[in-house]
Each structure stands twice: as structure tokens, then as C-alpha cells.
Amino acid sequence: xxxxxxxxxxxxxxxxxxxxxxxxxxxxxxxxxxxxxxxxxxxxxxxxxxxxxxxxxxxxxxxxxxxxxxxxxxxxxxxxxxxxxxxxxxxxxxxxxxxxxxxxxxxxxxxxxxxxxxxxxxxxxxxxxxxx
Numbered sequence: 001x002x003x004x005x006x007x008x009x010x011x012x013x014x015x016x017x018x019x020x021x022x023x024x025x026x027x028x029x030x031x032x033x034x035x036x037x038x039x040x041x042x043x044x045x046x047x048x049x050x051x052x053x054x055x056x057x058x059x060x061x062x063x064x065x066x067x068x069x070x071x072x073x074x075x076x077x078x079x080x081x082x083x084x085x086x087x088x089x090x091x092x093x094x095x096x097x098x099x100x101x102x103x104x105x106x107x108x109x110x111x112x113x114x115x116x117x118x119x120x121x122x123x124x125x126x127x128x129x130x131x132x
Contacts, residue, residue, distance in 0.1 A: 001032065002022035002024075002028075002037075002039075003022065004022060004023060004024060005021050005022065005023070006021065006022045007019065007020075007021060007022075008020050008021065008022045008028075008037050008038070008039065009037070009038045009039070009040060009041045009043070009044035010031055010036055010037055010038075010044070011036040011037075011038070011044050011047060011048055012036075015048040015051065015052060016048075017041055017044040017045055017048065019041065022037075035047075046126065046130050046131075049122075049126050050126050050127065050130070053119065053122050053123070053126055054103075056119070057103055057115065057119050058103075058104065060115060060118065060119075061103065061104050061106060061111075061115065064106060064107070064108065064111035064114075064115075065106060065107045065111075066107075068107040070094075070098070070104075070105040072094075072096050072097070072098045073096065074095075074096070075095050075096045076095065077095065078093055078094075078095065078109075079093070079094045079095070079105040079106070079107070080092065080093055080094075080105060080106045080107075080108070080109050080111075080112040081094060081099065081101035081103065081104070081105050081106070081112070082101070082103050082112060082115065082116060082123075083101075084123070084124070084127075084128055089116045089120055089123075091109060091112045091113065091116075093109075102127070103115070103123075
């Protein structure tokens with residue numbers, strides 16, 4: 001994807017961005033295959049922030065859900081996810097259709113609303129406006 005000696009930005013294990021040069025070596029290939037190489041510093045920083053948000057969001061969701069896992073085979077079980085639609089958040093209800101929601105599914109609607117309250121501004125900044 002890069003020519004030898006192209007500038008690249010590597011996302012390290014701590015989420016820090018390091019400028020480097022593409023050499024096509026095994027380390028470069030490994031970083032690339034893991035999605036840790038970017039063409040610009042801004043793209044790498046955005047991805048670092050996104051990963052951080054997703055980690056914190058997923059921990060919150062998993063704590064709220066406890067042992068519950070969405071069962072898409074059960075057509076009567078409600079599952080709730082977050083959607084950003086016409087400049088506002090909405091809570092979607094699913095039964096047996098898995099929309100592969102980026103932020104996963106919640107067991108309870110009130111927990112979904114709380115997630116929007118806690119993380120909504122960051123979601124807008126990093127996922128709605130992030131590539132704009």
C-alpha cells in the first residue's frame with residue numbers, strides 16, 4: 001500500500017502516534033495487517049481516540065448487560081442499540097435482525113439512554129464528524 005520510504009504514522013500499543021518510514025519489512029507488514037499504520041498523523045490520532053472510546057463504551061455496555069447476550073434467534077426478546085439519525089441520537093429496538101451495530105446491543109433501554117448521555121458527544125466528534 002506504500003512505496004519504500006513513504007512517511008507513515010504508526011499507532012503503538014499505548015495509543016501513541018509515531019512517525020516512521022515505510023520499508024516493507026516484517027514489522028511494517030505486521031503493523032499494517034493489524035490496522036496500525038496510517039498515511040497521516042491526523043488519521044492515526046483519530047483512530048487512537050476511536051479505539052479508546054470503543055474500549056470504554058464496551059466496558060460500560062458489558063457491565064450494564066452482565067451475563068446477558070443478545071439472542072437473535074428469539075423473536076420476542078428486545079435488544080437496544082444506538083443510531084445517529086438526522087442530527088440526533090435514537091434508540092433502535094431489534095428483535096431477530098442483527099444490524100451489526102457498531103456499539104453493540106443493550107438489554108435495557110434505560111442503559112442505552114445512559115450510554116448516549118455519557119458518550120454521545122464523543123461519538124459525534126469521533127464517528128459522525130471524525131471523517132468530515
